[in-house]
Structure formats: structure tokens, C-alpha cells
Amino acid sequence: MKATKIIYWVFTGLLIILMLFSAVSSFMPNPQGVEMMKNLGYPYSVLTLLSVAKILGVIAILVPGFPRLKEWAYAGFTFDLVGAIFASLAAGYSIAQTLPIAVGLIFVFGSYIYYHKRLKNQAVK
Numbered sequence: 001m002k003a004t005k006i007i008y009w010v011f012t013g014l015l016i017i018l019m020l021f022s023a024v025s026s027f028m029p030n031p032q033g034v035e036m037m038k039n040l041g042y043p044y045s046v047l048t049l050l051s052v053a054k055i056l057g058v059i060a061i062l063v064p065g066f067p068r069l070k071e072w073a074y075a076g077f078t079f080d081l082v083g084a085i086f087a088s089l090a091a092g093y094s095i096a097q098t099l100p101i102a103v104g105l106i107f108v109f110g111s112y113i114y115y116h117k118r119l120k121n122q123a124v125k
Contacts, residue, residue, distance in 0.1 A: 004117045011110030012061065018104050019058050019077065023051040040087045050080060061111070067119075074112045081105050 026033065026047040037044045057073035060066065081104045088098045 001121050004114055004121055008111065008114035008118050011107055011114055015077070015104070015107040015111045016058050016062065018107060019054045023054040023058075026051040040091045042087070054080070070115065074108060074115075077108045078105065081108065 029044070033047065034044050037047060053076060057076050060069045060073035081101055084101050085098050085105075088101065089095070
């Protein structure tokens with residue numbers, strides 16, 4: 001049970017760091033971000049919307065309770081990362097260039113799976 005809790009917090013911590021870093025860096029306009037969004041075919045303003053959603057998702061995952069809201073946050077992070085992979089591949093980026101995004105999916109799935117294991121362990125008590 002203690003191992004489940006530790007693994008959950010490792011995955012969740014990595015996920016939170018990834019999403020916060022992504023969100024905060026998107027609030028600071030930089031030429032690389034503008035160029036990336038241009039290559040993907042999206043206006044730069046989409047990044048601001050995604051950044052706000054990521055911050056709200058991080059809050060939803062960290063605040064105790066609200067299980068349905070947590071489910072939506074995990075779903076949103078999954079949609080964000082799958083969409084980023086798809087958009088990158090559609091824009092001509094190589095699979096190797098999209099692998100760091102896929103690592104984010106590992107964090108999402110690990111956190112989600114161990115979130116449910118923790119819930120199951122708490123229900124058994």
C-alpha cells in the first residue's frame with residue numbers, strides 16, 4: 001500500500017511538473033513558440049487557452065476529493081498530449097521529435113492507474 005502511494009506521487013509529481021512547465025512557458029511569448037504554432041497551423045492564442053486548462057487540471061488533480069473533476073483532468077491531459085502528437089506528426093515532425101510528448105502520456109497513465117489503485121486500497125480499509 002505504501003509503494004502504491006509512492007509510485008502515485010512520483011508519476012503525479014512528474015505530470016504536474018510537465019504540465020506547469022508547459023503552461024507557464026506558454027504565457028511568456030517567445031519566437032520559438034510562435035514558430036512552432038505557425039508550423040502546426042494553429043494561432044498562438046490556442047497556447048494561452050491550453051495553458052489555462054493545464055493549470056486548472058493541475059489544481060483538480062492536487063485538490064483532495066472531487067473524483068469526477070480528477071477524471072476530467074486526466075482526460076484533458078490525455079487529449080492535450082495525443083493532440084500534440086497528432087498535430088506534430090501531421091505537420092511533418094518525425095516520430096523521434098514527438099517522443100518527449102509520448103513520455104508525458106506515460107506520466108498521465110501512471111498517475112491515473114495509481115490514483116485508482118489508491119482509491120481501491122482506501123476502500124478496502
